[in-house]
Amino acid sequence: MSQLFRRYKMRDVGTSAQDAPDGTDFDTFDTIVGIHCANRATTAINVDVFITTYNDDADDDPSNNPNDTYYLVKGAPIASGGALQILDGGAKIVVQDGDRIWVQSDTLNSVDAWISTVKAISN
Numbered sequence: 001m002s003q004l005f006r007r008y009k010m011r012d013v014g015t016s017a018q019d020a021p022d023g024t025d026f027d028t029f030d031t032i033v034g035i036h037c038a039n040r041a042t043t044a045i046n047v048d049v050f051i052t053t054y055n056d057d058a059d060d061d062p063s064n065n066p067n068d069t070y071y072l073v074k075g076a077p078i079a080s081g082g083a084l085q086i087l088d089g090g091a092k093i094v095v096q097d098g099d100r101i102w103v104q105s106d107t108l109n110s111v112d113a114w115i116s117t118v119k120a121i122s123n
Contacts, residue, residue: 003118003119004118004119004120005116005117005118005119006030006116006117006118006119007114007115007116007117008020008021008101008113008114008115008117009112009113009114010103010111010112010113010114010115011112012040012109012110012111012112013103013104013105013109013110013111013112013113014104014105014107014108014109014110014111015104015105015106015107015108016104017048017050017102017103017104018102018103018104019100019101019102019103020100020101020102020103020113020115021100026095026096026097026098026099026100026117027097028096028097028119028120029094029095029096029097029120030094030095030096030117030118030119030120031092031093031094031095031117031118032087032092032093032094032095032101032115032116032117033087033092033116033117033118034085034087034114034115034116035049035072035085035086035087035101035113035114035115035116036083036084036085036086036113036114036115037049037078037083037084037086037103037111037112037113038078038082038083038111038112038113039078039079039080039081039082039083039110039111040109040110040111040112041080041107041109041110042080043080043107044077044078044079044080045077045078045105045106045107045110045111046075046076046077046078046105046106047073047075047076047077047078047084047103047104047105047106047111048071048073048074048075048076048102048103048104048105049071049072049073049076049086049101049102049103049104049113050069050070050071050072050074050101050102050104051069051070051072051093051095051099051100051101051102052068052069052070052099052100052102053068053070053098053099072086072087072093073086075106078111095117101115
């Protein structure tokens with residue numbers, strides 16, 4: 001069985017949470033196999049990476065649904081010019097229809113993020 005790999009690129013993420021896939025939800029049971037965040041700023045920054053899950057009763061804007069937000073890292077420091085691997089050691093995260101992953105920094109236009117997924121590993 002062949003696998004369908006996908007990547008989501010985010011550039012200059014700042015103090016407003018940015019989501020991947022951009023403005024949409026994952027569409028099946030997918031697996032996140034990598035999340036890489038790089039600091040583009042000249043000073044150290046702190047990064048949040050979190051997932052919002054689908055809620056039939058409300059929209060998935062994380063500011064409107066704090067109970068639907070699950071942090072992978074919160075306030076993780078990244079040195080100037082440094083990077084952070086959110087998933088390491090073979091860790092994986094399964095997401096499903098309606099889930100969205102978000103990246104946010106405490107500094108304007110400071111993070112580039114790369115998220116790698118495998119779509120529908122099995123049926």
